[in-house]
Amino acid sequence: MASLSTTGAAISRPAYFEFLLKPSMLEEHLSQADPDPSAIDLMTQMVCNSLKRTASEQCIGNHVDVMLMQRKGHMLVVLPLRILTHLNYDVQLLLDKLPLEMCDPLLNYLLLECLGPLAAELTPASFSLDLATLLPHQVHAASVYFRYVLAAVVASRVPRPPQHRNTPLNLPGMSGEGTSEYREEREVLLAELSSKGDFAARILDSLVVGATQVMAPVSTSFSLSVPNLGAAKGSTHNFNNCIEIPLQQFKCQVHYDLGLFYFVTERYSDANHHFTQAKELFAGLPEKTDHCSVCPSKLRAYNNSCSAICGRSTPLLQRTLLDRFTHATTAVNYQGLLDVLSQDDLTHELPLYLRQKLQVDLMAAPPHTTTQGLFFQVCCHNVMRCVLEEKVWDPRFPGHLVTAGKQGALFLLQLLSSKVGQLSSKQRPLVHQFLMCINVQEGVSAVLVPSLMATAPLANLFSHLEMLDMWQGVEEENQAKLMRQAMDVNYGVELLDDANLIWELIHSHEPVALRRAVTRYVASKQQQQHGQSGNNHKDILDLHDKWEIPSPIRLTLTRIPSTLHRYLVSIFVAKAQLLLQSKSWVESCDLLDAALKACGEVADGERGEGGRLYKMLTFLKLSHNIHKWIHSLPHTDDGNSLASEAKLCLMTLNGREDVVPWISIMNWCVMCLVNARDWGSLVTILSGLQMPSSSVPLMSFLRPLLETAHILDSSPSPSTHPHLDDESFPRFWKTMVKIMDTASQHRKGQNSKPIERYSETMGMTEFLELVYILKEPTCLTLLTSCLGALYNKLLGEPSAEVHILYPHLWSSMTPSKESDIATVREALSAVVQHAIKYFPGADHVSESVAT
Template sequence: MDVDLLRPGTVPISPDTILWFEFLLNPSLLHEHLSKPFPDPSPTDLIVKFMTINLEQRDSDVKTVDVDTNEQQQNLNKWSLKNLALKILSLKVAAYLKWDLDSLETKLSLPMQISLLQDLFYVVTETIVEIPMIPEYQLNSMSDQLLFTVVLYHRWHLRAIVCKSLNSRQIKQPFAHIPGTQEVTYVPPAVTDDIMRKLETYLPNTINTLNAVLELNDISPKVLSFETFVMLTEDSTECKQNWENMYSISIEEFKCQIHYDLAVFHLLREDYESAKRHVSGAKKLFEKLDTSVPLIYCTVQKEYLDGYCLACEIPVENIKTDLVQQMHSSIKDQYTNIVQVLQADNVSREIPQVYRDNLELDIQGGMVNRKIIVARDLLVQIQCLNLVRKVLESEILLGDYIAEIKTAGAKGLSTLFWAFGSVIDKVTELDKRRISRFLLYLVLSGEIDGLASQLLEDANLRSLFNEEELEEVKREAEQNDLEIPDLLTNNEWGIQTVTYTQNSRVDIGTLEQRIILSYNPHEIRELLIHIASTNRRKPIWRVNNCWVLPIPLQSVVMSLPRGLLQNYSYVLLAKSRELVTTKDFVGAKEMLNILQQEVQLNVAGGNSSIFKLCQLVAWEALLIEILHCLYVWPANNICDMQTLVGECKQCLGALQATDQVIPRQEIIEYCIIFLLNMAEWDYLTTIEKRWSYSEFAAAISTVCQDIVKHKGSRKFPREAWDMVLAVFGPGSQQPQKRSNSGSSGSSASRDAIIAVSGALSRLREPTALTAVTSLLARLHNVLRDESSLELHTQYLNLWPAAVSNSNSYNTRTIGEFLFQVLSQALKYYPSNVSWLKLMADLNFVLGYHESAMKYYLEATMVASDLFSQPVPRTQIDDLVYRRMIKCCEHLQCYTQAAVLCQFLEEVDYALAFKMMSSDRKSCAAADAMDAYYHCIWDTTVLEFLIYLHTKRGEHHRKQLAIKIIGLLELNSNNNEEIQREAANIRKAKFLRALAKQYVY
C-alpha cells in the first residue's frame, strides 16, 4: 500500500525516513535532504506538504509571535510558531530552487503559488498582503529584498496568465487520490477562474511596474538565498531574517529575465510591436551574460530566445533553421523556394504531415478564390511531392491525387515522375520497394493514361522493378496503345434529333410532384393556386396515398367549400403529420401555425366548419407540443411547461361542455399522460373516468400520492393492480366472442388493454415509473413463485401477494413488458440505482447472466461514484453480491466469483473454495485468474490458493499467492482504519476491472 513519508502514523516506514516535524527541530536536515541527487520527496513536494499540514492537523501550540511591532499592525492576527516555521521552510525550499517559476508553476496549484508569494511578502515586509491587491511601493527607495519580491511577484503575475492561456487543464498534483477523501491540492475550476479574473484586473499595474524597473539604472539587484531565511526556535519572539546573506547578480541578468517575461506575454496578446522591443532587449542583455557558468536568477534558454527573435523578425546569427522553420518562412515570402523545402523533407521527413496537408489546402483554396498568385503548376508540384511523402511513410492516401494528376494531363504525369525521381538516389531499399509497389498499382489500375509507357522510358524508375514486374508493365503499355475507332469515341452517329412536345398532363404531374416534395407552406399555396388553374378534376388529397387524416379532421375538412382553403388545409395537415413521424416537431408546428392564420382569415364568413377546423388545428398543435416534450424529456428548454399544463386542462375541460367541439381521442389520451408526467395527480384523480385511459391515469395518480404522502407505509389501492391484471389476464390472450348483436363481448377489456399498454410506454415521471415497475415486479414474483428468482425493488410489499388462476398468465410476457418499461426509465434516468438493480435482477431471472453483471456493476458504479467511494451496503447488499457470484459461475469466471465472496458481510469460504477448485481450464480461459490475485485481501482464501496450487503443481501461481499474502502480513500491524482503506482500494480495483469487461 502507499505510504506517505511525511505523515506520521502510516506504517511501515523506513529508518531513513524524515518526518515533517524533524525539519522544524533540526534546520540542517532540510539542506541535507535537498542536496541528495534525487531527493524523495522532491523539493516541490516538500513545499506542498509544508503548506498543507495545517489543513490536515490543527495546531495545538498556542505560543505566538507578533506579526509586527509597529503600532499600525497591532490589530492584525497573530501567527503560531508552527505556522510561521512551516512558511519559512517553504520559502527556504523555494530559495534552494533559485525561485525557478517554471518548476513552481508546474508542481504547485494556483492557490498554493499565491500563498507562497503572500508568505514571501509577509516575511519581507512584515505585513499581510492580499494578492493581487498589493500596495504601491516606491521603486527608488525600496530595499534589495523588497525589490526582489516585488519583481518576482509581477513576473509571476504575467506568467500565470500565459500559463492559463496555453494550458486550460488543471495541473496534475503529485499525491495519489484516496477513495472517500478529497485531495487538499484539488482546486475547483470556479476558484481558478475567479483568481484569473482578478489577475486580469490588475494586469496594467504589473506591466507598468516591470517597465519602470527596466528604466532603473542605479540598482544592484540581489536574490534571496537559502541562508537568508532563519528558522524559528522555541525561544523566538519575533520573525527576523538575515538580509545580509543574499546573492548579488548583475543588472544585465536581472533585466534580461524581465524583458523575456514581458516579451512572452506580449506575444501571447499579439502585441507584436511591444514584443519585438522586449525580445530585442532580452537578446542584447543575454549576449552580455557569461553562460559558461550557471546563472543564479535568469532562466532564459538561448534556443527559445532565438525562436522568439525569428517570430519578431529580429536577425539571429549562426542559427541553423530546420525544415519546419524554412517552410514557414517560405509561406511568409509568398511560397518562395517551397518546392525545394518539400523535396528536402521527402528525404529527411522532418515536417509533420499535417503541415504539408494544410499547405496544399491553403494553396488550392487561395487559387480557387484568387486570393494568391503563384505559378500555374505549383499546386500540382506540391500535390505530387505530398504524394511521394505519403508513399514513403506508407500512409493512407486521403486526397484525390490521381484525379488531380489526370486533370493536369501530360504535365501532371511528368511532374509525378519528377517528384519520384528526386528521391530515388537518397532513400533506402525499403522506400524504393514502396515506390515500386505504388507505381505498379497505378499501372495495373489503368487510371492514368500513358503511365506504363512513360514508366518504361524512365531508366531510374524502371530499375525499381524486377523482370516479372516489367513484363506486367509492358503488357499494360501495349493494351493502352490499341487504336479505338472514332465511332466509339464520340456521340455523333448521324441520327437526327427528335423534338418532343410536352403534354399538359405532364405539367400537372410535375406540379403534383413538387407539392409532395415541398414543406414550405408559402410554396405549397402557390403550387395549389397554379394547379387549380389547370382544370384538374382529381381531388388534391389523392395525389399522395400516404396523406390520411384522422376521421374528425377529415370530416371537417371535407365539409369546407371546395376550393383553395379546403385543399390548403388538407395538404398542410397531412404535411404536419408527415413531419411528426420524422420527429421534426418544429416544422410540424410551423405548418399548423400557418394554417391557423389562414383559417382565421376566413372565420368572419360565419361557416361553422371553419370555426371547428380552427379549434381542431389548435388541438393538433397542442398534440405536437406534447409529443415534442415526451421525445426530448426533460423538455424545460423547449416550451413553458406550466402553460402547456393549462392548455391540457383546458382541452380536457372541453369534454364537459356539450356546446363545444370535442377533441379527438388521441389528443385526450396524450393530455392525460402529459398531466400524469407533470405530477398533476390531484387533478387526474378528480376528472370524470369516462374512458379507460383516464381510469388508469387516475389509479396511478392515487398510487403516486400515497408514495409521496405516506412513503409506502400502507397498502396501495387495487385499481391499478386490477387494470394491469386485465391486460395480462387470460381474456387478453384469446379471441373475443361476439354477442348476438355482432359487437365484441368485452370491448371494455380491449380498451383497457390498449390504454394501459399505451400509457406505460409514454411514462416519464420518476414516481409514476417507480410505481409501475414495482407493480410489474410484484406481479412477476407472484406468478413465478420462486424465492431464489425474485425481483427486488422499492414498494414490493405494498401490492397483493396472490393472484387467482395464476396459471393462466404468461410470466414471460410480463417480464418482457417490465424490461421495456425499465429500458425506457433508464434512458431518461440512467443513474437510478434501484432501477439498475431491478434490470439486473430481471436479466438474472431470465438467464441473461452477462447482461445481469453489466447492470449490477452499473448500479455499483453509480452508488460508489465511479468506485471513488466505498460501496454502500444499504444499496449494494449481500443479495446483489451473491447474484453476481452466481452470474460469474454461469459464465465460468470462477476466480471472479471467488474474489466476490470477500465482498459478503461474512465471507463465504465454502463457496470461495468451491469456485477456486472448479475446472482450472475454464478458470484460466475465462478470466485470467492471475490478474485478479492482487485484488484478494482475505488471507484464508490466499492460504487455500497456496494449498490448491501446491497440489496441482502450479508453481507460478503459488509464488504469486505467497507474495500477496506476504504483503498482507507485512501490513497486519496497521490499525483497522488503514486495513479497511487498503481493502477498499482493492475492492475498487477489482470492480473497475469487472466494469472494463462487462460494461465498457
C-alpha cells in the first residue's frame, strides 16, 4: 500500500501539457498555498516549448492539423501571461528566478498581445508612436517591458550573488558542447538590451509624466481563442476586464527604476531627480502595496549618495550632512565642523567610523597646532552620539575630561544641556547613566560635579540624594589620592572588587596604575589557587580581544616563571602596540620603558630568558621610535641617534635569520638610514647585508634606488655629471619597469603563472607602502622622474607629456610592452601627492604631474 500511495503522489503532479488540454486547471492550481509545479516552473516550461516550435511544425498536415498547431502555439503564449498576472508583473522576481532567455520572450509576448501592431513601432530604429494615444492597459504593458530592459542593464552592471532558480528544463545550449554558444547568445542578448537602455529610459520618462490612468490585465483578460486569419495580434482579448493600478504606486516604481539605471550609468544628476521623486511618492504610499516593490532603505541610501555627489552646486547649508562634514574637514581650521557634528548627534546620519577617524587624526596632530582644543570638543560630540545610540563609547574619555579641566567639563555639560529638550524619554536615562559612570572615575568629580550642579536642565535628571553622593565624592577625592599613593610605594594589594580591577586593567594606560592593577590581579589569582574566595581569572591577555604582542616575545614570556613579571611585560607591550596604531607615541614609549623596567627585574638565572626578552623589547622600542621619527619628518632633525641604533641592530642581526625576532625590525632600520641620508653607512651596510628571504623584494628595489640617489645627491649638476652612463640608472629603470609590469599583469588578470612565495619583484601594494614611509627628497625626485619618463614614453603624445626633472637620465631607456599606462599613472600620482604633502615647495615636485 505504501508503494501505491507513493506512486499516486508522484502521478498527482501535473505536467505542463495537461494545462494545455484543460486550461481551467490553471486558476485552480495557482490558487493553492504551495502549488507543485510552481508558477515559475510552469511558466518556464511553457515559454521554453513555445520557442521550440518551428515553422515546419506549423506547416505539416492538413487544415485541421494546422489549426491545432496554431491553437497550441497561442496557448503556449497566453497561459504564461495568465501566470504572470498572478505574480503581479513583478519584474525583479522574473529576473531573479528565470533565465534571461526566458524573460525576454515572455515580456515580448506581453508587449505583442497588448499592443498588437503598435509594438513594432516601439523600437529605437522605427519609433513613430504617439505615447499619448496608448490605452491604459497598453501603458502598463509598455512600462513592464521597458522596466525589464532597464533592470537587465542594471543587473549586468551590478553583479549580485546568484539566485536559486528552480528550472527543471535544460535550455538549448546549456549543457555539453553548446555551452560556449549559449554564453555567446546570452552576451548578444545583453548587448541588445544595453543598446536599448537609453531608448527605454526615454519611453518611461514620457509614460511617467503623461500617464493619467494605468490598468493591469488580469488572468481572464487574455483569451484562449485564436485570432482569425489576418486579424491583429491580441484582437480576441478582453482588455475591458482589467484592474486599475494606483497612479502613485506606478510612478514611484518607474521613478525608482529610472534612478537605478541612471545611477549605474553614472548620470547622477538624472538619478538624483528620479530618486527624489520616488522618495516623495513613497512617503504617501500605504504600508503594503501590491504594485510597488521599492525597498525604502535602498531608496534612501541611493538618494543620499546622489545628493552627496550632486551637492557640489547647491549651497553648503542645503547639502547633506555627509557632504558638509567632508567640506568642514578640509576647510581652514575645520570651519563649520562642530555645527555638523551637533546636528548629527541627534539625526545619526554620518557613519560613526568617519567621526572616530577624525578624532584619531586630531589626537595625532602635533602639539603646537590649534587643533588640541578641537580634539576634546570632537571627543564630546562622539561620546554623546554613542550614548544616545546605546553604543560603547570611548573608555579614554574620562582621562581626556580630566586633562581638559573645568573648561572641558563646562563644554560637555553645555552640549548635553542644549540637547536635553530634544531627547526622548528613553534617551534621558542614558544621559543620566553616562554622567554617573564617568563621575566614579578618578579625578572626574572635582571638575564635573560643581558645573553639573549649576546646569539646571541636567541637574534635574538627578535626585537630591544622588547630588549629595556626587558632592561627597568631590570632598573625599584628595583623601583617596593620599591613600592610593601610600599603597603605591610597594605596589601593595588594594582590596577592590573584581569588576573595578578588570576595568582598570582594560582601560588604564598609565604605567604606575597598570602595575598596581596587575599586582592585585596576580594576588587575587594566587588566592584562588590556594582555595580562597574569588572569581575565575583568565590569562591576562585574554581579557581583551585586541591585545596582541609579537609571537617571539610571547613565546619567550612563556618561559618566565614569575607570573607577575610575565603579566606586566605582556600588558605593557599589548597596550603599547594599540597606542602605536593610534599614533600616541609618548604613551606608547612610556609603556615600553615600563616593560623594560619589569624585564630588568627578572632574575638573571632564569635560563637566560631575561636577557633575550630584554633584547627583543629593545628592538621593539627601536622600531616604535623609528616609526615616530619618520611620521614627524620633515619637521624634526633628531635622527642621528636613531641611525646609530639602527646600524647596530642591522649589524647584530645580519646573516642570522634564525635569531631575527620579526622581519619588520630590519626593514624599519633600513628605512631609518635612508630617511637619515646616511649614504656612507648605507653603501657599506647594504653591500654586505644578508636579509631574510621575505625582504628580497624590498632590497631588490632599494639597492638600485639608493645607488642612483647617492650619485644624484653627490653631483652638483646632474645634467653634466660624467658618470650618467653608469649601470645604476639602467638597473633602476629595469627595476621600476618590472614593478609596473607585475602590477599591470595583476590588474588585467593575465598572470596565469603560480605566484612564488618570495618573488624578487615588489608588488604595487608593497611599493606604495614603501613610498609612504619614504621621505628622502632625492629618492622622491628619482621616483617622480623615472615614473614620469616611463609615463611619457608610454603616452607617446608630446603635447600631453607631464613635466619632469632630469629627463636626460632616461632618454635611452625603453618601456616594456606589458606596462599599462593606467597603472603607471596611478603610481606616479601617488608618489607625487606624497611628495607634495611633505615637501610642498620643493623643486622636484610638479603639481601638473599629479593632475
